[in-house]
Amino acid sequence: MTFVPAVSRRHFIAGSLAAMGGLTLGFHVPLPGRAAAEETAPEINAWVVVKPDETVIIRIARSEMGQGTLTGLAQLVAEELECDWARVTTEYPTPAANLARNRVWGSFSTGGSRGIRESHEYVRKGGATARAMLVAAAAAEWKVAPAECTVAKGVISHGASGRSTTYGKVTAAAAQMAPPADVTLKDPKDWTIAGKPLPRLDTADKLTGKQVYGIDLQQPGMLNAAIKACPVFGGKIRSFDASAITAMPGVRKVVQVDEATVAVVADTWWRAKTALDALPITWDDGPNKDLTSAAIADMLAQGLEAQEAFIGNENGDAHKALAGPGRQVTATYAYPYQNHATMEPMNATAVWTAEKCEVWVPTQNGEGSLAAAAEAAGLPAQQCDIHKIHLGGGFGRRGAFQDYVRQAVLIAKELPGIPVKLIWSREEDMLHGAYHPTTQCKLTGVLDEQNNLTALHMRISGQSILAAVRPDGMQNGKDPVVFQGLLATGPENEFGYSIDNLLVDHAMRNPPVPPGFWRGVNLNQNALYVECFMDELAHAAGQDPLAFRRKLMAKHPKHLAVLNAVAERIGWDKPAPQGVHRGLAQIMGFASYVAAAAEVSVTDGRLKIHRIVAATDPGHAVNPAQIERQVEGSFAYGLSASLYGECVVAQGRMEQENFDTYEVMRMADMPPVETIVLPSGGFWGGVGEPTIAVAAPAVLNALFAATGKRIRTMPLKNHSLA
Amino acid sequence: MARLTINGTTRDIDVDPDTPLLWALREQAGLTGTKYGCGIAQCGSCTVHVDGVATRSCSMPVSAFTPEQQIVTIEGLSPDGSHPVQRAWLALDVPQCGYCQAGMIMAAAALIAQNPKPSDADIDAEMTNICRCGTYNRVRAAIKLAASGETPASNG
Numbered sequence: 001m002t003f004v005p006a007v008s009r010r011h012f013i014a015g016s017l018a019a020m021g022g023l024t025l026g027f028h029v030p031l032p033g034r035a036a037a038e039e040t041a042p043e044i045n046a047w048v049v050v051k052p053d054e055t056v057i058i059r060i061a062r063s064e065m066g067q068g069t070l071t072g073l074a075q076l077v078a079e080e081l082e083c084d085w086a087r088v089t090t091e092y093p094t095p096a097a098n099l100a101r102n103r104v105w106g107s108f109s110t111g112g113s114r115g116i117r118e119s120h121e122y123v124r125k126g127g128a129t130a131r132a133m134l135v136a137a138a139a140a141e142w143k144v145a146p147a148e149c150t151v152a153k154g155v156i157s158h159g160a161s162g163r164s165t166t167y168g169k170v171t172a173a174a175a176q177m178a179p180p181a182d183v184t185l186k187d188p189k190d191w192t193i194a195g196k197p198l199p200r201l202d203t204a205d206k207l208t209g210k211q212v213y214g215i216d217l218q219q220p221g222m223l224n225a226a227i228k229a230c231p232v233f234g235g236k237i238r239s240f241d242a243s244a245i246t247a248m249p250g251v252r253k254v255v256q257v258d259e260a261t262v263a264v265v266a267d268t269w270w271r272a273k274t275a276l277d278a279l280p281i282t283w284d285d286g287p288n289k290d291l292t293s294a295a296i297a298d299m300l301a302q303g304l305e306a307q308e309a310f311i312g313n314e315n316g317d318a319h320k321a322l323a324g325p326g327r328q329v330t331a332t333y334a335y336p337y338q339n340h341a342t343m344e345p346m347n348a349t350a351v352w353t354a355e356k357c358e359v360w361v362p363t364q365n366g367e368g369s370l371a372a373a374a375e376a377a378g379l380p381a382q383q384c385d386i387h388k389i390h391l392g393g394g395f396g397r398r399g400a401f402q403d404y405v406r407q408a409v410l411i412a413k414e415l416p417g418i419p420v421k422l423i424w425s426r427e428e429d430m431l432h433g434a435y436h437p438t439t440q441c442k443l444t445g446v447l448d449e450q451n452n453l454t455a456l457h458m459r460i461s462g463q464s465i466l467a468a469v470r471p472d473g474m475q476n477g478k479d480p481v482v483f484q485g486l487l488a489t490g491p492e493n494e495f496g497y498s499i500d501n502l503l504v505d506h507a508m509r510n511p512p513v514p515p516g517f518w519r520g521v522n523l524n525q526n527a528l529y530v531e532c533f534m535d536e537l538a539h540a541a542g543q544d545p546l547a548f549r550r551k552l553m554a555k556h557p558k559h560l561a562v563l564n565a566v567a568e569r570i571g572w573d574k575p576a577p578q579g580v581h582r583g584l585a586q587i588m589g590f591a592s593y594v595a596a597a598a599e600v601s602v603t604d605g606r607l608k609i610h611r612i613v614a615a616t617d618p619g620h621a622v623n624p625a626q627i628e629r630q631v632e633g634s635f636a637y638g639l640s641a642s643l644y645g646e647c648v649v650a651q652g653r654m655e656q657e658n659f660d661t662y663e664v665m666r667m668a669d670m671p672p673v674e675t676i677v678l679p680s681g682g683f684w685g686g687v688g689e690p691t692i693a694v695a696a697p698a699v700l701n702a703l704f705a706a707t708g709k710r711i712r713t714m715p716l717k718n719h720s721l722a
Numbered sequence: 723m724a725r726l727t728i729n730g731t732t733r734d735i736d737v738d739p740d741t742p743l744l745w746a747l748r749e750q751a752g753l754t755g756t757k758y759g760c761g762i763a764q765c766g767s768c769t770v771h772v773d774g775v776a777t778r779s780c781s782m783p784v785s786a787f788t789p790e791q792q793i794v795t796i797e798g799l800s801p802d803g804s805h806p807v808q809r810a811w812l813a814l815d816v817p818q819c820g821y822c823q824a825g826m827i828m829a830a831a832a833l834i835a836q837n838p839k840p841s842d843a844d845i846d847a848e849m850t851n852i853c854r855c856g857t858y859n860r861v862r863a864a865i866k867l868a869a870s871g872e873t874p875a876s877n878g
Contacts, residue, residue: 200815204803213821218754343819394819632859633818659764667862673859
């Protein structure tokens with residue numbers, strides 16, 4: 001059994017005023033991001049360092065947050081380099097180094113399932129170029145033509161003369177060679193390292209406690225900061241009484257970080273948090289103090305009927321078709337706010353002087369962290385740097401949003417030369433998220449006399465992420481990202497159905513709650529809306545949901561292929577086991593085609609998900625084992641959201657402050673997942689996010705088959721299945 | 723001040739008695755493998771063993787412990803990562819981000835110590851730790867592998 005103490009979260013505060021004589025034992029951990037290898041070996045190029053002992057260091061610009069990109073990108077480089085995979089290690093270059101070298105490593109941004117699909121070509125070229133330079137160095141020493149040399153696992157051979165050498169032996173000479181003007185990349189069908197289900201490179205230290213996360217960082221003389229911002233969105237600090245806590249043990253400084261935020265710096269984080277909890281603060285709740293989720297829902301409901309809307313996809317004349325003959329089917333769906341809830345709360349460690357600012361941070365976007373640090377530091381970016389650390393979860397919270405970096409630097413600025421580690425409490429993390437946006441969707445379809453779908457209007461109403469976060473990405477006021485999975489054409493998000501009269505439009509309604517990119521982003525609710533409604537239409541037409549979809553998918557063979565794959569594997573054409581019912585869903589997102597089939601039963605009002613079958617066509621599969629893990633994890637994330645995920649706004653703030661009220665999926669809820677990876681080649685799709693979107697509709701469609709209940713408002717926990 | 727026995731060594735730790743064991747481990751003892759996730763015994767990231775029982779250290783003050791109680795953290799589960807649960811985790815490449823995994827491993831090791839052949843229902847009931855990456859199915863498989871006694875020495 002696990003002993004779970006029954007204590008309230010406030011249990012320790014009462015004793016916090018007791019004197020604590022504390023001593024933080026300093027201990028050193030190697031800091032990630034330092035290119036230690038350069039001390040012993042020069043780089044071959046920006047991507048590859050070979051040490052004389054044959055260790056191959058591959059530089060990885062994208063962040064590792066569990067999604068496996070670190071291993072996948074290293075496989076792509078190693079494939080072209082033809083080194084010994086057993087000797088591969090990795091390191092992160094720093095954003096300042098990227099800046100100083102004219103962005104030689106390209107983008108550091110790690111989101112949108114782009115880590116591999118948008119950098120595969122230049123990282124492979126990096127590996128191929130390094131291979132050419134290493135071979136050229138050996139060939140020059142032997143005075144033979146490089147083309148006469150072969151490479152296997154880092155051993156260079158010249159067959160004609162019987163000579164051979166190793167990468168480690170020629171690394172110094174190779175570093176001096178001119179890089180070839182161009183290199184030819186391997187055909188993926190010839191891959192021997194990439195494309196294989198290799199184990200991750202970063203597992204061992206995660207099993208023993210050795211892996212250092214940002215929250216674990218220790219530096220000599222380091223102080224710790226706890227932070228609290230006004231819990232009401234848009235609120236500010238009216239006043240606080242620092243004198244009430246300055247004598248508490250360990251407290252060094254109380255810092256007003258900005259107009260809404262105050263931090264306490266102490267020798268340990270627990271003392272900082274204890275003092276912060278004791279700090280008398282009066283808030284000015286501001287203009288949103290009466291905001292509720294119900295008021296937001298009303299605002300969105302008005303958008304469902306509004307005249308003005310941005311058009312995302314249009315074919316034929318849906319309005320005319322809706323006014324004409326045929327049977328109308330209408331339904332309205334709604335999707336709530338949700339928090340990313342990374343297991344590692346937000347944190348950053350900063351040290352500031354008038355000349356330099358350095359930050360150690362788990363970040364999905366090192367360059368974004370650098371920009372935030374420089375701005376807060378009041379220094380040019382060239383005088384700042386970011387040391388990236390593996391993330392304890394990202395899910396979109398740690399990319400576009402660098403609030404914790406800004407705060408850490410502003411706090412450190414008050415204590416020049418002293419490293420300060422800022423850690424958010426879980427409560428702070430829950431109250432100051434970048435929430436999955438809330439939307440509603442009214443869908444109206446028209447079935448003709450033969451029960452063919454002749455028209456579909458999909459009116460989305462709700463929040464735009466870009467309007468709040470990246471206004472430069474707007475197109476004349478329209479947020480194109482709102483239409484993920486619903487666009488007419490394009491390599492990322494093509495709608496998988498051909499409908500004669502189609503209109504997908506968006507009435508933008510932006511409540512004063514900060515939205516963010518949340519793993520899967522807008523594909524999550526869009527797939528839920530369209531795939532549950534397709535199921536509704538199929539039932540209204542009296543047709544099998546798979547057959548109904550297939551009629552509309554003839555011009556979308558890749559969408560259809562993954563749908564057919566899950567239908568076949570789950571045995572759609574055969575009866576389900578007694579009491580078990582099935583549902584289907586498909587969508588395209590992040591340039592991949594995904595589908596899911598679910599088997600569920602409901603007993604005494606309780607849902608049990610017996611089995612999930614998922615299919616993914618990402619074009620190329622760089623590591624099939626990691627894709628399986630991403631697909632499984634996507635079901636945990638997507639089902640967690642649809643079963644439980646909800647942040648409720650009341651009195652202008654989120655009600656949920658921790659996992660006791662913000663429930664997430666645990667082991668007992670997790671269904672078995674069978675993953676089918678179907679790389680059809682010719683394109684590069686992402687795998688970290690798309691499958692999330694089909695999790696909920698597949699299960700909800702199966703739930704309808706089991707109960708006749710159509711759940712249209714998330715999450716499921718708010719509905720009775722009895 | 724607290725006298726605690728951590729990973730086999732009894733030591734005096736200069737800390738306020740109300741400090742949760744988690745933070746004494748992390749900030750005074752320097753053992754950061756045990757993680758903070760929620761602070762209210764909900765998520766299990768902070769799981770350690772106390773006399774062999776999986777215990778959520780974020781919600782127990784150090785004053786609740788005696789020097790006789792054996793506190794074991796992830797750093798002390800085995801000297802070299804060779805505990806059968808750790809070997810099973812390596813063989814199945816379980817972690818994704820890894821942040822919750824120390825707590826998962828400690829909970830799994832305690833489960834198997836008390837119930838050498840846990841059923842799926844036993845695993846569901848006892849493994850209530852939260853993983854946001856969604857490693858649950860591989861955690862389950864790794865527990866079964868560890869319980870089978872057939873854990874490979876390594877996956878290399």
